[in-house]
Amino acid sequence: MTDAQAPTIALLVSGERGRRTLARTIQGFGYRLVFDAAPERVQLSELTAVVADLWLLDMPDESALVDWLLESSPVPVLLGSGEIPPPEDEDHVRWQRRLLHKLSTLLGEPPQAPGILLPEPRPLPLSRRCVWLLGASLGGPAAVKQFLDALPAQAPVAFVYAQHIDAGFESQLPHILGRQNAWRIRNCTEGSQLQHGDVLVAPIGRALRFGADGQIQLQDQPWPGAYQPAIEPLLDELARVFAPDCGAIIFSGMGEDGVAACGRLRRQGMEVWTQSAASAACATMPEAVRTAGFSTREGTPDELAAALQQWLEQERAADA
Structure with missing residues (x-):
């Protein structure tokens, strides 16, 4: 050539x-x-x-x-x-x-050797998983359900769902979100692993961490700060374990939980998306991320689902 x-x-x-x-x-x-x-x-x-x-x-x-x-x-x-x-x-x-x-x-490969010095890529571990955080508060369950209903459960991605909600409703979220879709929506179980096709509901009363192999670790202490669960430390935890194969979508909600962590994620080159204000029951939380300059895409839950499906296809093609 x-x-x-x-x-x-x-x-x-x-x-x-x-x-x-x-x-x-x-x-x-x-x-x-x-x-x-x-x-x-x-x-x-x-x-x-x-x-x-x-x-x-x-x-x-x-x-x-x-x-x-x-x-x-x-x-x-x-x-x-x-x-x-x-x-x-x-x-x-x-x-x-x-x-x-x-x-x-x-x-295809260019006709000449690249004019830059590129280090050899390290082999990817067999356990590599793509994990995105879904963060929400007021109005979140309806928006997240709409998003999951529009995204095929066969997509090569897992989600951690951080929903500000009363502890009495935590066990009901898998049933609420799982109707009319095939996602495996579940509450946390100590020691289990997060796999593609899972939607893990972050616990309200106990902080959540992940082991080196992605296994769930429930902490004895509560989440720091005023929010339960707290999107800020949870997003940092996902970046620590799953980067660069992770991202975040901030849906309808009140407050500014997670804004700073979204900035840290963006500085590492990872995606942060937000629900559009017009489609959110309460736009305060996604708008705080967008106003801070950390949102790389916004849209309705259906639009975000379509965009993520396309993004996953591009990433999978790049890794093939």
């Missing part, structure tokens, strides 16, 4: 620094860049004239450009490249490696 035959990429990225970094990195890999523009300066009619083997988007989700490409593009559309660490940061090379792996999986 010659350079002229190299796979082509079209870039549509908000933010000048990120767009320059992506353009330089993609060309350093040996791919050809055939379109590179700021979304706010692009008309929809321009997209129809672009001929590329892949679109790479990193921009606000509520955009006519994104909608058109997802619905009409004849070539793969890769959503997001992850948060880009500064070039002097040791994580920058890891980010480059992850991006190259995704691109080469979708497009």
Whole structure:
């Protein structure tokens, strides 16, 4: 394969620094860049004239450009490249490696060796699991049930569901959420492991941790702070054990539990999504995350389910 035959990429990225970094990195890999523009300066009619083997988007989700490409593009559309660490940061090379792996999986290897030094990836453990936190408070059960009903239970993901609720309702949540879907929704059992297809209800009165192999560990002490269960330490715990294969969705609720932990998750390059204000019974909690700048996607429960299914398919293709 010659350079002229190299796979082509079209870039549509908000933010000048990120767009320059992506353009330089993609060309350093040996791919050809055939379109590179700021979304706010692009008309929809321009997209129809672009001929590329892949679109790479990193921009606000509520955009006519994104909608058109997802619905009409004849070539793969890769959503997001992850948060880009500064070039002097040791994580920058890891980010480059992850991006190259995704691109080469979708497009094939570039015609020349990448123009960067990439460390050899470590083998993934056989027990690797993708685990996302579902955080909610007032109005949460209805929103989370709608989300689970719309997402196939065969999806390669497990959830930990942190719902601010009276302790008397904890044991009822699996029955409430499990009607009309095939997810394994269960309360915590000491020593059991979290597997894909599980929705684990975080306990109200006891803090939850995970062992090195993902086994459930119920603590003798209660959750710290005012919230039961507390999203903040639980999200930090998931990141400690399951990163980088984890993320968070913050649904309807009051308060600001988890905002700081969402920021820490984003700084590690992981996804944080929020329920849209218009679809939430109480938008205070998801809006606090969005206002802090930590939400990378927002939508209704149905829209978030569809987006997660697509995200999981892309991640699975990148890891194949």
